[in-house]
Amino acid sequence: MRRSKRADSFFVIWRRIKKNRMAMVGTFIVLFFVVLAVFAPWVAPFSPTEHNYEDSLVGPSLKHWFGTDIYGRDILSRVIFGARTSLGIAFLAVSIAAVSGVLLGAIAGFFGGFWDELIMRFFDILLAFPDILLAIAIIAILGTGWFNLVLAIAIYSMPQFARIARSEVVSVKQNEYVEAAMALGEGPWTRLFRYVLPNSLAPVIIQGSLRMATAILSISGLGFLGLGVKPPLAEWGTDLSLARTYLQVAPHLGIFTGLAIFLIVMGFNYFGDGLNDALNPKLKDR
Amino acid sequence: MRNFVVRRLMLLIPIFLGVSILIFLLMHFIPGDPARLLAGEGATPQDILNIRQKFGLDQPLITQYFLFMKGVFTGELISLRTEAGVMEEILPRFWNTIQLSLLSILISATLGIGLGIVAAVKRNSWVDNLVMGFSLFGVSMPVFWLGILLILLFAVVFDWLPAGGKGGFEHIILPAITLGMATSAIIARMTRASMLQVLSQDFIRTADAFGIRRNKIIYKYALKNAMIPVVTIVGIQFGYMLGGAVLTESVFGWPGLGRLIVDSIFSRDYTVVQVGIMVIAMTFVFVNLGVDITYAFLDPRIRRR
Numbered sequence: 032m033r034r035s036k037r038a039d040s041f042f043v044i045w046r047r048i049k050k051n052r053m054a055m056v057g058t059f060i061v062l063f064f065v066v067l068a069v070f071a072p073w074v075a076p077f078s079p080t081e082h083n084y085e086d087s088l089v090g091p092s093l094k095h096w097f098g099t100d101i102y103g104r105d106i107l108s109r110v111i112f113g114a115r116t117s118l119g120i121a122f123l124a125v126s127i128a129a130v131s132g133v134l135l136g137a138i139a140g141f142f143g144g145f146w147d148e149l150i151m152r153f154f155d156i157l158l159a160f161p162d163i164l165l166a167i168a169i170i171a172i173l174g175t176g177w178f179n180l181v182l183a184i185a186i187y188s189m190p191q192f193a194r195i196a197r198s199e200v201v202s203v204k205q206n207e208y209v210e211a212a213m214a215l216g217e218g219p220w221t222r223l224f225r226y227v228l229p230n231s232l233a234p235v236i237i238q239g240s241l242r243m244a245t246a247i248l249s250i251s252g253l254g255f256l257g258l259g260v261k262p263p264l265a266e267w268g269t270d271l272s273l274a275r276t277y278l279q280v281a282p283h284l285g286i287f288t289g290l291a292i293f294l295i296v297m298g299f300n301y302f303g304d305g306l307n308d309a310l311n312p313k314l315k316d317r
Numbered sequence: 318m319r320n321f322v323v324r325r326l327m328l329l330i331p332i333f334l335g336v337s338i339l340i341f342l343l344m345h346f347i348p349g350d351p352a353r354l355l356a357g358e359g360a361t362p363q364d365i366l367n368i369r370q371k372f373g374l375d376q377p378l379i380t381q382y383f384l385f386m387k388g389v390f391t392g393e394l395i396s397l398r399t400e401a402g403v404m405e406e407i408l409p410r411f412w413n414t415i416q417l418s419l420l421s422i423l424i425s426a427t428l429g430i431g432l433g434i435v436a437a438v439k440r441n442s443w444v445d446n447l448v449m450g451f452s453l454f455g456v457s458m459p460v461f462w463l464g465i466l467l468i469l470l471f472a473v474v475f476d477w478l479p480a481g482g483k484g485g486f487e488h489i490i491l492p493a494i495t496l497g498m499a500t501s502a503i504i505a506r507m508t509r510a511s512m513l514q515v516l517s518q519d520f521i522r523t524a525d526a527f528g529i530r531r532n533k534i535i536y537k538y539a540l541k542n543a544m545i546p547v548v549t550i551v552g553i554q555f556g557y558m559l560g561g562a563v564l565t566e567s568v569f570g571w572p573g574l575g576r577l578i579v580d581s582i583f584s585r586d587y588t589v590v591q592v593g594i595m596v597i598a599m600t601f602v603f604v605n606l607g608v609d610i611t612y613a614f615l616d617p618r619i620r621r622r
Contacts, residue, residue: 053453152331152335153335155332155335156332156335156336156339159332159335159336159598159599159601159602160336160560160594160597160598160601161556161557161559161560161561161597161598161601163560163561163563163564164560164561164563164575164578164594164597164598167563167578167579167582167594168340168343168590168594170582171343171582171587171590172343172346244456244457248459251459251461252459252460252461252564255461255564255567255568256563256564256567256579257579257583258579258582268459268461271459271461271462271465272461274465275461275465275568278465278468278469278473278480279473282469282473285462285465285466285469289459289461289462289465289466290462292459292462293457293458293459293462296457296458296459297453297454297457300453300456300457301453304453
């Protein structure tokens with residue numbers, strides 16, 4: 032019975048998303064990049080890491096659609112493999128941030144008192160670091176590399192999830208069905224995980240989609256600063272940083288990689304906005 | 318009002334302590350011995366011992382924290398690379414970041430508030446769609462890519478503006494636009510939402526029924542009320558710019574504090590990294606405090622909470 036209800040609500044949301052043109056554009060863009068990332072070795076025409084100095088800094092042509100970089104590497108192939116790096120790291124980081132942030136935020140909101148103060152004041156400290164700076168500070172300690180990047184982005188994304196989960200849990204826990212569960216003798220953890228948390232997740236899911244966009248921007252931003260994944264792994268921000276050096280002689284380097292970042296970030300933003308409209312129809316005009 | 322300000326100032330103390338402890342601990346999580354790092358390659362065990370004593374690294378952790386904080390406030394802390402005072406290194410660079418952020422916020426607030434008002438007044442028209450489209454475009458645009466495109470267009474193709482560095486006013490134009498793009502998009506969205514909310518309220522309908530001119534209603538009555546959350550978002554965004562400017566600074570070679578911090582990470586100049594991050598974080602906290610106080614000043618209901 033419960034499963035069919037869940038399936039029903041999924042179809043209701045999907046129908047609302049389908050009606051929203053922007054959300055559909057976002058879904059399509061995100062799916063397109065996910066497919067590229069999963070099937071990268073079969074889709075990419077060349078190896079993303081192989082140097083070929085004879086073809087260095089060649090402009091777009093039939094052989095190399097997006098041209099080549101200073102090492103003669105095919106940019107189209109690096110864009111395709113770069114999707115793998117960005118989406119993989121962003122997905123891992125956002126998942127870690129969502130699970131741990133929601134858990135801590137939910138505990139703070141549900142139990143209140145000492146735990147609430149402790150957890151939320153800790154997140155206030157993390158929130159005192161603007162934007163990408165906290166990630167930079169974490170990379171400064173841990174060093175570069177993809178796993179450290181995952182941790183850095185997960186840590187600085189966590190407070191947002193915790194705040195949203197906390198405020199949702201605080202309002203959902205006042206519902207009568209939660210009181211009814213308590214009257215039936217259900218313990219606090221059961222009430223939290225079975226009744227409160229599942230009904231507090233809608234804004235978390237929206238936040239997850241929007242956070243994917245921010246995470247991808249941060250990954251490429253850190254890559255651009257030289258604090259991202261280690262070369263020769265294909266990564267968009269690192270490639271754009273290289274492009275900046277050769278902009279005068281090879282302007283094509285600055286176009287396609289940036290376009291890929293822009294498109295996928297826009298895809299997640301459109302999707303998140305559409306999801307927001309579908310889950311909170313009342314807020315549509317805000 | 319005074320009570321509110323005092324209460325908010327008191328809240329700063331735990332945040333300040335937390336931030337400074339977290340940043341101080343950074344140094345201790347870094348793999349390897351800081352004294353060895355300071356002494357450089359080829360140092361004798363005696364050199365390392367001397368450095369450990371000189372910087373108080375042989376003291377208990379809590380003493381080291383107080384020594385670090387004393388160093389920050391008295392300006393005694395020195396850069397490991399240049400051996401100049403850390404503050405002497407940081408302050409001129411921080412001033413450059415502030416200049417860039419101020420011009421950026423000026424551009425983005427003017428553009429964002431203007432577009433937001435037009436979109437709200439012409440709701441559901443093509444103008445509204447265009448503004449909302451611009452807004453999503455702005456927040457999706459990676460700053461470093463926008464910077465590269467602007468350099469390509471205005472420095473490489475047209476040769477109108479310099480591609481980077483710091484000099485006359487023409488050097489700050491492209492970085493300021495780049496840094497302000499995403500912010501103007503956010504401000505436009507916020508202004509539109511806030512205006513729509515105010516325009517749907519009873520007092521606007523009453524003003525309308527009295528036959529007051531539409532322009533007067535929009536610009537005199539609605540705008541004043543709609544600006545309260547917008548002022549907040551402008552302030553918060555200014556705080557974000559101080560930290561987020563690092564990418565713009567890197568694209569344009571603008572000698573700001575963010576760039577200094579990243580360069581110092583590469584040269585392992587950890588005192589500059591620590592103090593630089595602390596300066597930005599604390600300014601961010603103070604800017605947010607300023608925003609809260611302005612908000613309470615504009616909206617008396619907040620003070621009572």
